[in-house]
Amino acid sequence: MAVTEPNRPTGQRPGEASREATIGTTYRDSTPSWPPVPTSAGRPNVVFLVLDDIGFSSLGSYGSEIATPTMDELAARGVQFTNFHATALCSPTRACLLTGRNHHAVGMAYLSHVDDGYPGYRGRVGHDCATLAEMLVAGGYNTMAVGKWHLAPMDQTTAAGPYDQWPLGRGFERYYGFMEALTDHYYPELYHDNHQTTAPRTPEDGYHLTADLVDKSCEFLRDQTSIAPEKPFFLYLAFGATHTPFQAPAEFVERYRGAYDEGWDVIRERRYRRQLETGVIPPGTALPPRNDDVRPWDELTADERRLAARFQEVYAGFLEHTDAQIGRLLSYLDELGRLDDTIVVLLGDNGASQEGGEHGVLNTTHYENGRLPSLAENLARIEEIDGRTTHVNYPLGWAQAANTPLRRYKQNTHAGGIRTSMIMSLPNRMGAGERRSGFQHVTDIVPTVLDLIGIEAPRTYRGVPQRALDGVSMRAVLDDASAATSERTQYFETDGHRAIWRDGWKAVAWHRRGADFDTDRWELYHAAEDFSEAEDLAAAMPGKLRELVDTWWREARRNNVLPLDDRGFAERANANFRPHSPKDRHRFVYLDGVQHIPTAAAPPVAGRSVQISARIVRPDRSADGVLIAHGSVNSGYCLMVEDGRLVYDYNYYGDHKILRSSVPVPLGASEVAVRFIKDTDSSAGTATLLIGGNEAGHLRLDETFEHFVAFQGLDIGGDRLSPVRADADGPFDFSGRLEQVVVDLLDPATGRPYEPRD
CATH class of the missing domain: 3.40.720.10 (Alkaline Phosphatase, subunit A)
Incomplete structure (x- = not known):
């Protein structure tokens, strides 16, 4: 088959002219017509x-x-x-x-x-x-x-x-x-x-x-x-x-x-x-x-x-x-x-x-x-x-x-x-x-x-x-x-690193995160002759280098490259939330049965104090299971009821720090929670379990995630993908009634939930 054929107007069949339907009293004295549809029959x-x-x-x-x-x-x-x-x-x-x-x-x-x-x-x-x-x-x-x-x-x-x-x-x-x-x-x-x-x-x-x-x-x-x-x-x-x-x-x-x-x-x-x-x-x-x-x-x-x-x-x-x-x-x-x-x-x-x-x-x-x-x-x-x-x-x-x-x-x-x-x-x-x-x-x-x-x-x-x-x-x-190949100019920029290719020449600058961009050293390569960028000609050909760097700045302005930004992924992802982002709040309320929440929309708990609470009903002693789980087998956290006790499993890069309540979770309705208060000068802090508002156990965490919990997201009422908790066997869905889970980001000045926004 031929690779190409003549371009036709979108919506017109080969050999078909557009026409209008004629409308009579009945179908017998009317002529039908159908809107043209796009076709690419015969194309690869x-x-x-x-x-x-x-x-x-x-x-x-x-x-x-x-x-x-x-x-x-x-x-x-x-x-x-x-x-x-x-x-x-x-x-x-x-x-x-x-x-x-x-x-x-x-x-x-x-x-x-x-x-x-x-x-x-x-x-x-x-x-x-x-x-x-x-x-x-x-x-x-x-x-x-x-x-x-x-x-x-x-x-x-x-x-x-x-x-x-x-x-x-x-x-x-x-x-x-x-x-x-x-x-x-x-x-x-x-x-x-x-x-x-x-x-x-x-x-x-x-x-x-x-x-x-x-x-x-x-x-x-x-x-x-x-x-x-x-x-x-x-x-x-x-x-x-x-x-x-x-x-x-x-x-x-x-x-x-x-x-x-x-x-x-x-x-x-x-x-x-x-x-x-x-x-x-x-x-x-x-x-x-x-x-x-x-x-x-x-x-x-x-x-x-x-x-x-x-x-x-x-x-x-x-x-x-x-x-x-x-x-x-x-x-x-x-x-x-x-x-x-x-x-x-x-x-x-x-x-x-x-x-x-x-x-x-x-x-x-x-x-x-x-x-x-x-x-x-x-x-x-x-x-x-x-x-x-x-x-x-x-x-x-x-x-x-x-x-x-x-x-x-x-x-x-x-x-x-x-x-x-x-x-x-x-x-x-x-x-x-x-x-x-x-x-x-x-x-x-x-x-x-x-x-x-x-x-x-x-x-x-x-x-x-x-x-x-x-x-x-x-x-x-x-x-x-x-x-x-035609004469060609192509700029490059990622994470502050910059380059320009123009007609067989390339200038490139490696950037150290946080450094002044004006201090970056530009290198020069005759790419048409130097495939592996092995010989830097910047010192030998300063005029050529300046020509290419000036071209980079022109291309940068033309393509919306500016302003240059060299902040890391976690810093940039947490610095400015889009308007109406589901992360741009201090309180997150999840109802039982909510779909899996991707990590980019989950509460940004890394590097801060937080309280996670759940309203539950345990009709009998067998009512156990996961209330919230965020992360994967590699990293994350999980709050669950296991063997009648409230359990917080903090999975720090596969090293599980587990806190089990000193008293059982009562039958019937109750509110359970884990509160983590971060130290002011490090990522360390203390986790406390709460049952009915009463403290039921403490765990000192010497290290926690500073910026990022996991690429895998959050589940309510189960641990359903790659398991967060230790020695996992299946999703361990909560078998009682889970009314809601609330995640509160805490004010570092007071250790309490933020006041509602106006």
């Missing part, structure tokens, strides 16, 4: 496959030893890009990918958790920037999103909405997946269309999120093909892999036992040599020295090596498992007879993650609270690294290896943060098995797809004038590998 399908935190070299076709046969085959039948750039974070890249515009320009400078109160930092995609789904559904496509969304303001992902930034509010007709930055792959926080749902199976029955996402994708494709086979579809499938938490079926992890005992320096060098041999990187590309925060492998102790190797084994198994699931999807498309009529785009959203720190983490909350674990803490739980009781991320050395041969990581605007893998497979096998080395940016994908399928980006959408696309169609370089 479109599939986007998005990998998370993958790093430039992690796929086999990009130099890795990890088995990724499906994705390697996709590269063999498609076009592999070796100079493709995204942004340095997930939400911004997804905003660029789905709109064809720059991330600050659409309002997604940072993560969708954060609204700084400035146009570029809204944490949402403006309606003046239609998504590809909105463009295609208006042109007659069926549209489906599966997997990670992370584009809706996270405090708006409750049952109260608003829903205009959920997938169904941005052009997708079907959705199944998770809204957060990450989720547990065995106990995910799932959404189906515009409502929450639960996983179809338990981990004991073999459940894993990645497989579930592919199952649901196949279900959507089966339904669409059965009912409207003449219509093309757009499937956007964004995996949780390989973002933390690394979680993979045991058989995949076992395949890599011992594979990384040689260490990250050997693996990095080996990948670099393979990249040179296979042409992934240009001849003469230098391998830069280690990043300054990575220790040489041969200087690590035996325990450090043993621990670090285990993290990478799990990562490799996680990636191979994902590849196998992509294989199932593509095989099903082939079985349906639709693979050869489908544009497939596979890409990574940013570089490999630095968030595991020196030793790796067994709990992602460590990073958000600025408290990375010690070697001893990790060694004590080494056998849990590939289990279900940890949310792991690997040490910095493996992130550096994943980005071979590039410098730095996710969040940074050096190449290690923004140059990613990207493969495009086309219906007529255009460029099959070839590589393209010219500069491309994630904003180029939307204009390329529109060009290939013959649909124009609308100038207005639903009455809203549209911002012009920032990306450039790649069709010319897909047609001809020797086609010259």
